[in-house]
Amino acid sequence: MKSFDSYRKWKYTKFLSNKNYSFNRNYILNIISSKIITDAFNSISKWKNYKKTPLLKLEKLNKNLKLNNIFYKDESKRFHLKSFKALGGAYAVEKISKKKKNIIISSATAGNHGRSVAWGAQRLGLQCKIFVSQYVSKERVKEIEKFGADVIRVKGNYENSLNECKKLSKKNNWNIVQDVSTKNYSYVPLLTMAGYSIMIKEISKQTTHYITHIFLQAGVGGMAAGVVAGVAKYFKRIPKIIIVEPDGADCVLQSIKSKSLKKIKIKKESIMGGMSCNEMSLIPWHVLKKASDCCVTVNDSKVPKTVAMLKDKKLSKRSIIGGECATPGIISLISLCNNPKTKKLINLNEKSNVLVIGCEGNADVKLYKQLLSKGRK
Ligand SMILES: Cc1ncc(COP(=O)(O)O)c(C=O)c1O
Numbered sequence: 001m002k003s004f005d006s007y008r009k010w011k012y013t014k015f016l017s018n019k020n021y022s023f024n025r026n027y028i029l030n031i032i033s034s035k036i037i038t039d040a041f042n043s044i045s046k047w048k049n050y051k052k053t054p055l056l057k058l059e060k061l062n063k064n065l066k067l068n069n070i071f072y073k074d075e076s077k078r079f080h081l082k083s084f085k086a087l088g089g090a091y092a093v094e095k096i097s098k099k100k101k102n103i104i105i106s107s108a109t110a111g112n113h114g115r116s117v118a119w120g121a122q123r124l125g126l127q128c129k130i131f132v133s134q135y136v137s138k139e140r141v142k143e144i145e146k147f148g149a150d151v152i153r154v155k156g157n158y159e160n161s162l163n164e165c166k167k168l169s170k171k172n173n174w175n176i177v178q179d180v181s182t183k184n185y186s187y188v189p190l191l192t193m194a195g196y197s198i199m200i201k202e203i204s205k206q207t208t209h210y211i212t213h214i215f216l217q218a219g220v221g222g223m224a225a226g227v228v229a230g231v232a233k234y235f236k237r238i239p240k241i242i243i244v245e246p247d248g249a250d251c252v253l254q255s256i257k258s259k260s261l262k263k264i265k266i267k268k269e270s271i272m273g274g275m276s277c278n279e280m281s282l283i284p285w286h287v288l289k290k291a292s293d294c295c296v297t298v299n300d301s302k303v304p305k306t307v308a309m310l311k312d313k314k315l316s317k318r319s320i321i322g323g324e325c326a327t328p329g330i331i332s333l334i335s336l337c338n339n340p341k342t343k344k345l346i347n348l349n350e351k352s353n354v355l356v357i358g359c360e361g362n363a364d365v366k367l368y369k370q371l372l373s374k375g376r377k
Pocket of ligand 1: 218
């Protein structure tokens with residue numbers, strides 16, 4: 001691998017400051033309530049094998065970018081599911097099943113959400129049907145099947161798989177556990193977001209530093225909104241919230257830019273599969289339209305290198321297993337620091353304590369190996 005200083009040339013694709021920014025704890029906790037957040041922590045923290053995921057430091061990257069700290073929340077260690085999604089779908093299954101044993105759970109997924117739902121159903125001895133599009137890899141399907149779910153492949157994209165899931169669930173009286181909220185479907189997605197807020201509860205006990213910036217990856221925005229709700233509840237000081245998306249799937253950036261929910265057309269699916277979404281979920285929209293300080297997009301080209309740098313201890317003293325969706329926070333942080341104008345604009349300096357979320361480990365083992373070997377070249 002070439003000298004890792006080569007990342008000092010990395011660039012983001014788009015940057016947008018949110019003109020409507022106004023972080024208001026009460027506004028956010030009116031949407032994702034303090035009670036639902038507390039309930040999620042009280043339930044999940046009692047699960048067998050629950051433990052906080054590590055809050056690591058990217059010391060070497062920090063030395064190079066000259067910030068105060070760069071924290072990395074390592075969700076590759078989240079139960080044995082290797083992603084933060086374990087906190088969402090599985091928790092929603094537990095809540096909606098209300099200890100009943102004769103119900104069937106269903107869901108549509110790009111991968112990790114379905115795994116969480118399938119695991120949640122298996123934990124409770126429930127049957128489970130998971131719908132996936134043609135783009136979901138065989139590896140990810142196998143991982144879902146390991147938890148005893150029937151996987152149904154649907155031609156077309158995520159939206160097609162969701163429509164098929166809705167159709168068959170209605171016909172067969174299955175209970176849908178979806179992480180995307182719409183006008184008439186909000187309770188279950190709220191539960192998943194409450195589950196994600198646990199990451200912030202843990203971080204509030206893992207460091208005494210005040211976090212100044214959080215880089216939040218977004219697909220439909222559920223993780224970002226859950227984390228923001230956690231910040232509103234648990235953090236004493238409010239950090240800058242920076243939303244990160246693949247440049248071909250920037251539905252959050254486009255919605256914030258036009259001040260209304262925007263559906264975009266994805267021309268080419270990003271390698272960051274979990275984030276390749278064309279429309280925001282409704283509740284996250286209401287949260288993020290105000291709480292996001294700015295949005296940034298990155299392309300796929302630096303993903304393999306970042307996977308390799310994490311693994312090969314180029315960014316930290318310890319080796320870290322970070323999958324494709326764990327990388328864009330780091331890529332955008334580096335790219336924003338490389339541009340003196342944006343660096344200054346968002347106050348990234350020697351006093352900054354930055355948090356990036358390492359959302360997933362090698363959840364797709366085959367893809368991870370490919371990215372690692374490409375990134376090492
Ligand atoms: C594996 C994975 N899936 C999906 C997402 C996107 O989450 P959401 O659709 O809730 O924004 C992320 C993170 O952004 C992720 O790491």
